[in-house]
Amino acid sequence: MVEKSIKRLYTFMIFLFLYAPIIVLIVFSFNDSKSRGVWSGFTLRWYFELFKDREVLRALYYTIFIAITSSLISTIIGTFAAIGIFGMNGFGKKLVLNLNYLPVLNPDIVTAVALMTLFRFVKLEFGVLTMLLAHVTFCLPYVILSILPKLKQMNRHLAEAAMDLGATPLYALRKVVLPEIMPGIITGALLAFTLSIDDFVISFFTTGHGISNLSITIFSMARRGINPIINALSTLMFIIMVSLLLIINYRTEKQEKSLVERR
Amino acid sequence: MMKIRNTAFPYFIWLGIFIVVPLFLVLYFAFTTGDSQTLSEFTFSLDNYKRFLTPIYLNVFYRSVWLAVVSTAICLVLGYPIAFIISKEKAKTRNVMVLMLVIPMWMNFLLRTYAWLTLLGKNGIINYIAGKLGFQELDLLYNDTAVLLGMVYNFLPFMVLPIFSVMSKMDRNLIEAAEDLGADRRRTFLKVIFPLSLPGVITGITMVFIPAVSTFVISSLLGGNKSTLIGNLIEQQFRYTGDWHFGSSMSIILMVFIFLAMALTSKFDKEKEGEGGGGLW
Numbered sequence: 001m002v003e004k005s006i007k008r009l010y011t012f013m014i015f016l017f018l019y020a021p022i023i024v025l026i027v028f029s030f031n032d033s034k035s036r037g038v039w040s041g042f043t044l045r046w047y048f049e050l051f052k053d054r055e056v057l058r059a060l061y062y063t064i065f066i067a068i069t070s071s072l073i074s075t076i077i078g079t080f081a082a083i084g085i086f087g088m089n090g091f092g093k094k095l096v097l098n099l100n101y102l103p104v105l106n107p108d109i110v111t112a113v114a115l116m117t118l119f120r121f122v123k124l125e126f127g128v129l130t131m132l133l134a135h136v137t138f139c140l141p142y143v144i145l146s147i148l149p150k151l152k153q154m155n156r157h158l159a160e161a162a163m164d165l166g167a168t169p170l171y172a173l174r175k176v177v178l179p180e181i182m183p184g185i186i187t188g189a190l191l192a193f194t195l196s197i198d199d200f201v202i203s204f205f206t207t208g209h210g211i212s213n214l215s216i217t218i219f220s221m222a223r224r225g226i227n228p229i230i231n232a233l234s235t236l237m238f239i240i241m242v243s244l245l246l247i248i249n250y251r252t253e254k255q256e257k258s259l260v261e262r263r
Numbered sequence: 264m265m266k267i268r269n270t271a272f273p274y275f276i277w278l279g280i281f282i283v284v285p286l287f288l289v290l291y292f293a294f295t296t297g298d299s300q301t302l303s304e305f306t307f308s309l310d311n312y313k314r315f316l317t318p319i320y321l322n323v324f325y326r327s328v329w330l331a332v333v334s335t336a337i338c339l340v341l342g343y344p345i346a347f348i349i350s351k352e353k354a355k356t357r358n359v360m361v362l363m364l365v366i367p368m369w370m371n372f373l374l375r376t377y378a379w380l381t382l383l384g385k386n387g388i389i390n391y392i393a394g395k396l397g398f399q400e401l402d403l404l405y406n407d408t409a410v411l412l413g414m415v416y417n418f419l420p421f422m423v424l425p426i427f428s429v430m431s432k433m434d435r436n437l438i439e440a441a442e443d444l445g446a447d448r449r450r451t452f453l454k455v456i457f458p459l460s461l462p463g464v465i466t467g468i469t470m471v472f473i474p475a476v477s478t479f480v481i482s483s484l485l486g487g488n489k490s491t492l493i494g495n496l497i498e499q500q501f502r503y504t505g506d507w508h509f510g511s512s513m514s515i516i517l518m519v520f521i522f523l524a525m526a527l528t529s530k531f532d533k534e535k536e537g538e539g540g541g542g543l544w
Contacts, residue, residue, distance in 0.1 A: 010345070011345060011349075014345050017416070017419075018416075018419070018420070020382075021381070022367060022370060024378065024388060025378045025381060038386075077277060078274070080273065081273070083270050083271070084271025084272070105473070105525075107474070107521065109497055109498070109517075110289075110477070113510060113511070117288045117507065117511070118285040121288055134281075136277075137281040137282065140274065140277065144274075194369065198369075200372060200373055200480065205502070215372075215373050218377065219484075222373065222380060222484055223483065226380055226381060230374070230377060231381075234374040234378075237370070238374075241369045241371075
């Protein structure tokens with residue numbers, strides 16, 4: 001009995017530790033005072049100020065634009081890459097998979113300065129384009145890694161059967177392979193999207209003058225001290241991220257169920 | 264399969280231009296000196312490394328590694344029991360708890376760190392409560408403890424999740440066999456459960472240590488100007504000082520250090536058979 005309550009208490013403490021800062025952040029986004037720690041009444045003022053803040057709105061625009069574009073590009077390149085890599089074997093496959101792992105394992109800051117050096121070297125102007133290229137680069141490995149397992153699960157003979165029955169390779173790809181691996185593609189795309197929205201380090205090094213995403217804006221605001229607008233922003237972002245996560249979670253659960261049913 | 268091997272071709276080009284070439288450029292910068300404007304006038308030199316080996320920079324490096332080691336250890340001590348507890352729950356509670364571990368991870372990293380500014384600041388909540396209770400105002404922010412706290416807070420789920428996933432896949436029969444053969448709970452844990460959970464522990468250590476040792480965000484937000492880590496040094500060289508050669512050499516040192524540390528860690532992990540990559544590292 002004692003052991004059980006100790007376990008309960010411990011679990012509670014850990015979750016309290018994980019959630020208390022977030023809850024405080026959310027609660028104080030409705031606080032009618034600039035100074036912390038004191039509750040002085042409910043207000044939506046910070047939300048209104050947030051939507052009037054041009055710096056934040058521009059950052060939001062760039063964040064979403066880059067997240068959509070980079071997840072689209074990385075999903076398309078990544079899907080074809082995964083199919084191609086899956087068909088490879090031997091040393092070449094091993095080499096490519098290891099290179100693919102490099103940005104996943106390397107610390108963000110190393111990937112970031114490496115890309116920064118490249119863009120400087122080829123004299124590309126730092127801005128939206130460089131940030132976009134960098135985002136596609138760090139999203140691609142994750143897209144490929146979410147599609148490869150689906151290809152492994154797929155019945156290898158399906159595509160062959162389709163082609164024996166007269167389908168051209170392209171037709172077989174479109175009608176047989178792609179539908180089979182679609183869940184992996186969508187998971188990869190969503191992963192790329194959220195990674196892109198969340199990224200700070202790589203964006204910070206590859207962006208140019210005056211172009212910033214939400215993370216960079218938050219960083220520069222937070223360095224100046226506490227700002228209730230950030231609280232309002234974090235509340236909104238928290239809600240959006242949690243809903244995205246729940247959607248992904250729901251999807252994978254559904255997939256697992258359908259997999260069990262098929263067997 | 265079909266003759267579509269070349270569908271990966273665009274990716275190979277991308278891989279070459281944006282992953283392989285940049286790393287070679289960093290390597291090139293790291294072993295040269297010169298005015299950063301004119302690439303052709305670079306000369307081979309080890310000066311950057313000589314500079315790094317002076318006490319100022321070595322201390323920063325030592326501090327970064329130390330803070331990362333301590334935060335990884337704290338994450339392990341806090342995270343292992345919780346992973347164990349969750350893995351023993353019923354399926355339904357377990358799923359909810361795992362989801363609750365994942366949710367904070369999906370909140371923007373900067374916001375999670377920023378949240379602690381609100382809590383620890385001079386007129387933050389903890390100081391407010393302390394003041395109400397009659398204590399003096401505490402200096403909680405802008406020191407190493409705050410940086411450690413930020414690291415543990417941000418990376419704890421990265422420790423718990425891999426350990427949990429190994430534990431939940433553990434063969435129940437092995438534990439029952441140990442119990443049948445007369446092992447008490449302590450012995451079952453020490454001789455069966457803990458050794459079997461090691462792969463998860465190692466993944467967890469990797470996932471906490473790498474971001475912790477290379478961070479510059481946590482130290483610049485919670486550590487103030489006094490707290491400089493290797494990540495901050497690299498950031499300064501690239502963003503402000505403009506000495507890309509020195510910055511590159513520190514990036515290479517960081518990268519090599521991490522790969523060595525990981526190679527050392529994975530030596531303890533016998534079961535690490537590359538599931539389709541990563542084997543080389």
